[in-house]
Amino acid sequence: MSTEDRREQLLDAGVELFGRRPYDEVSIDEIARAAGISRGLLYHYFPTKRDFVVAVLRRAVDVVTALTAPDPELPPVERIDAALDAFLDYAENHAAAYATLFTTRGGGDPEIRAVMDEGRERRVDILLDGIAGQLLADGSAARESPVLRSAVRGWISFVEGVLLRWLAERDLDRDQLRVLLREALIGAIAAAGRVDPRLGLAAGPG
Amino acid sequence: MSTEDRREQLLDAGVELFGRRPYDEVSIDEIARAAGISRGLLYHYFPTKRDFVVAVLRRAVDVVTALTAPDPELPPVERIDAALDAFLDYAENHAAAYATLFTTRGGGDPEIRAVMDEGRERRVDILLDGIAGQLLADGSAARESPVLRSAVRGWISFVEGVLLRWLAERDLDRDQLRVLLREALIGAIAAAGRVDPRLGLAAGPG
Structure with a gap:
């Protein structure tokens, strides 16, 4: 999977996870598990959980705007x-x-x-x-x-x-x-x- | 000044201070100075700054509701x-x-x-x-x-x-x-x- 595709897949997984449960209750391990990657690889794309949360939110705003x-x-x-x-x-x-x-x-x-x-x-x-x-x-x-x-x-x-x-x-x-x-x-x-x-x-x- | 009067005076001072500047930028020392009391006495009424902020907010809600x-x-x-x-x-x-x-x-x-x-x-x-x-x-x-x-x-x-x-x-x-x-x-x-x-x-x- 290309870097860009992998990043997209992670953001989609984040949108779904945070959609079902408050994002402050979802751990980095769960996110990695849901995306089927290691915790280390997740950190490679998003150095902190906050970086991930912000990127997921940006993604959701784009999706809602298009929809x-x-x-x-x-x-x-x-x-x-x-x-x-x-x-x-x-x-x-x-x-x-x-x-x-x-x-x-x-x-x-x-x-x-x-x-x-x-x-x-x-x-x-x-x-x-x-x-x-x-x-x-x-x-x-x-x-x-x-x-x-x-x-x-x-x-x-x-x-x-x-x-x-x-x-x-x-x-x-x-x-x-x-x-x-x-x-x-x-x-x-x-x-x-x-x-x-x-x-x-x-x-x-x- | 009675305990109750003093508390009221502190809350009024807080409403005015926080009205002019974001409350996260106002220090406990400034609050005490504005109310003309010691830092120690302020802590006697409100053990933490957060207790004070919450009480001031409650006060402001009451005032706005009445007004x-x-x-x-x-x-x-x-x-x-x-x-x-x-x-x-x-x-x-x-x-x-x-x-x-x-x-x-x-x-x-x-x-x-x-x-x-x-x-x-x-x-x-x-x-x-x-x-x-x-x-x-x-x-x-x-x-x-x-x-x-x-x-x-x-x-x-x-x-x-x-x-x-x-x-x-x-x-x-x-x-x-x-x-x-x-x-x-x-x-x-x-x-x-x-x-x-x-x-x-x-x-x-x-």
Whole structure:
């Protein structure tokens, strides 16, 4: 196996392991065993467990970003639903990692926080271009408006808060959860429109 | 000074100090100096710096909860605005503490997290009783609905995300910020109403 392929395989194993159990409870030995390699070889690729955790997180952010990319073939509301479904599937299948990360914020680790913040900023840009811009009467205003950027950034936190609660309580069904998150996004964009009149919705509330 | 008064005075000094500078950068000596007592006496009240940080945080949560209590004399929308203004004043005047806490989630400290989670749950209940219940056609449904609780919990995270960004960027004025947060709350409650038809708004959007 090439160095690059082996590294990829290790990261995939990490995503699966940390998805099922909090990463601070998973030992280096378990990681090596799950990947079918020696502890020494694992250290060759990732000198510390923290290096591995950060690389796995970066990988997960890339995967989620690709999975939830808005589909330009779909009308805006269906686009939100499709992206949310992909995101919720991933979060459910990696619930332990999601809960650990968003509860502890990486335990104050600045590098883990930086990866999370970068992922969030990428999602804001994607949502501004691929969703908010489509919902607005004048889509070109989407990227320029600090109010809209704030609203979308706020909605990303909204999703984090709702999902953390949901993974613990499971007192909504998946459809209810998706509709709540979708309508809250449309509501947040409409709220931005009440602050900045250039941001009127093309149709719907507001 | 009585033991209780002295303890209160120390907590007030901590709230002010940590409000201006990240609490992990403030030494025990500085805290003692600011409170005008010896390091030894400070340790008498709080055996470790962490004990002090947790107690200060608990104090700040109590103060914010009292400051932002919805005023039953006001109509619902003005009630939201008044609570938000009080909250934003406090957050601006204690920006360092706000940013540290909500960026690091207490650096993974379970006790700090527990205080933050309790504070958030109290705010959810207060918002359900004092705000959401007033905006709904049938206010008695407010406490019973997991959808509405999720929406309000999500909005609290929305505020955290927007405010963290705002304290760093300051690219909205205070009025714009308040209107965005208020309209996002009304939007989140309306979003819950789209999931659970018992939750129709008494008036306004939705």
